[in-house]
Amino acid sequence: MSTTRSTRPPRTLVHPGPSPLSQRWRAGRVLPLVAGLVALVTACPLLFVALEATQSGWDSAERLLGRPLIVTLLWHTVSLAAVVGLATLVLGFGAAWLIERTDLPAKRTWTVLAAMPLAVPEFVHGYCWVSLFPTVQGFWGAALVMTSSLYPLVFLPVAAVLRRSDASTEEVARSLGHGRAAVLWRVTLPQARPALAGGALLVTLYLLGEYGAFAMLRYTTFATAIYTQFETAFDTASASLLALVLVALALLVLLLEGRTARRGGRVVREGSTARPGRPLPLGGWTRPALAAMAALVGTALGVPVYALGYWLVRGSSTTLPSASIWALTATTLGYALTAAAVATAAAVPVALYAWRRDTRLARALERTAYLTRALPGIAVALAVVFFAIRYAQPLYQQPPLLVVGYAVLFFPLALTAVRSSLAQVPHGVEDVARSLGTAPLSVLRRVTLPLILPGLGAAFAMVALTASTELTATLLLAPTGTDTLATQFWTYTTGLAWGAAAPYAAVMTALSVPAVLLLTRRTLGGTRIPREATR
């Protein structure tokens, strides 16, 4: 090998194949374009809500925002968020700590049971409590129902962090002379802080966006006020103003979460190098711990299951054309599956781009796409409605609009699933495949897509199952005359036909069970032995 600086550049460019030197990665430009387009579409709701709100003009805006209604709504929303947030943090962390750090018996069963309340949609939770105990309503009713239905959102990520983090930090703290309580407070809790903050964020966002449960519990929040303004008063300007305030609240929460999470320590070692510690022996505390878990699961899962069973048995006397429920299930699934296909297909380019290029643009695109997650469902639905009314009148109250609404609403779910499956793909396989003479599209078809197929499946399933139990956006976007399980259920419950509503609630819950199992397995890592371990 000699290094020569003076070699003259060759005069002719000799080409190897039919196509000459490619013009600067032609294929490399399509992906960012598509990814950017998708991010733009998912960012649209925010734009439309703002646009619509400005239509009302300053005068009416001032009038509306200056009314005591806003203060009431703010107080209702913030106080409920504070109480439910605190309660879910305590319950979620407590349950996760008992299961992951102590020798509590039957851990696997408790894990599944503790996560399962997520399978019951919030408005079905509300229905179950209200139909059994008519006194459950107002602030404390809402706090009880929302806490028992949302605490798994804290439980799951905290359990995941506790499971993955290395126990040696806790052991070192013990060796430095700290007692168990001090270790819990000074080591375990700070380690779980990002997960706690993330969980609290999700709880708050769900609270902000929830309509059905609050309507049922007769508790006024932004979401119920927006819905009332839009559906009964046909006051789109007021509705979008309120939605804008709601979006601002959501973004504020997102900002707060970002600060808290960043202050928390990162887990230094996780995954395969982490070593689980010896579980803390509960000793005489085993019975109280079991009783606490039973009380939690009994309240959050037992009550809904009992209520559904009760009304299914009671309601069978009321005449119910059993054919209609299957037809509705089919309609619901049709919409949900289509939306899932659209959302998953849209998630692939964004995830791929962010995975391949760790550039500022790629990160920004991905973050924009995640931003929708912070938008309350009702705001997204409203934005889609405005878009249709203004720019796509023929689409208004047509099936494609509902599909688009679902796809935009649940895009972040799909993106998360696709992204995490891409993270499992060994680095460099795409490069190697290309060096073996495979064109970019073939690489996608022969290597990348087969490798992320499980992730695509997970994304598809999560979106489909979540969309099939969606109520708020469906009420706003469903074509005239079309009912889904959720809207039919809603019609019955608003007429206080508890028995008639039960089968729909039961089907929706049953549809959600696989989604929750999937989520639990994905969050906690399941039982699969990591690939490295078999090497």
Next chain:
Amino acid sequence: MSGLTVTDLHARHGHSAVLDGLDLTVGDGQLACVLGPSGCGKSTLLRVVAGFHPAASGTVTVGDRVLDDGRRRVAAERRRVGYLPQDGALFPHLTVAANIGFGLPRAARAERAERVAEMLDLVGLVGLGDRHPHQLSGGQQQRVALARALAPRPELLLLDEPFSALDAALRIDLRVEVAAALRQAGATAILVTHDVDEALAFADRIAVMRGGRIAQAGTPDELFHRPADAKVAQALGEANLVPADLDGRTASTALGTLPLAGEPAENGAGQVLLRPRQLRLAPVEEPGSGLLVQVVGSQFRGHDHRVELSADADSGLPNRLVAYTDASPPAPGSAVRLTATGPAHALSGSAGESAGAPTVYVSASSSR
């Protein structure tokens, strides 16, 4: 197969220049090694040659095909340049046979199966074609990755620290095997590594890289015994850099007058390289010449002893010298008589330049 010529290559990551006017030539059928510390740009060099990273300017030529001239470039899949990354990057969803056959034309089934069998034989994995990557050991995975890269008969094969993820014993075995397999296949290959032993064991030619350029290129022997400067000398192994008065063919040092190797050096004050093997220790009471130095410490390494020595400050020697001896050295603190044998090699750069001095870039062409 044909050789690689890289001329005045520049490449950037964002705004920072990673390759800064790099020149490199690898002859047809040669196994070359690019040796350099992490962060010197050696992986980027491979990625530019493979077509995964664009060159900012300069040319990359394989045989008579220009692959990249800074403006237009051949797509990675049309280059016929094989690539073997650090972790092998096997396709986890495909069997070993399908991995190896990935780059072969899909239409010609029979020929494909034949070539896969041939490759399995070459890397010594006959009978494992139906396994999946996760059922193989780390060494076997790397062998499959090599077979996969060689199967389509690339004109050039790039190996990016392919042995670094393996444990020490396996690493030594595998690099010998891989070098043998590459020679058997007649491949032109470039191995990138930061491990000197690997470079010396593997390559016909070594290029020492630093700061986005090739500091010096040559045969392992040339680089080891006749490095262009102190840094190259240290990159190839432990080096004693001894100040000397150069006088055409001899060098007078504190350890005596030594013949100079190679071409006559410039006269005047300079610096010579003495490898640890060139230093001899003798008991103080033994008659003869030699400088008195102190033993600071020693390590027994199985095949020899590595001895650290310190000389008086006024002797003009660096404050730490290293010698390798076959006999057991005296205890730390005792004095020994130190002599040097064999020809010394004069390094360019001013006298007294120590290891910590700023890097002097030597024009690469001066090495030949």
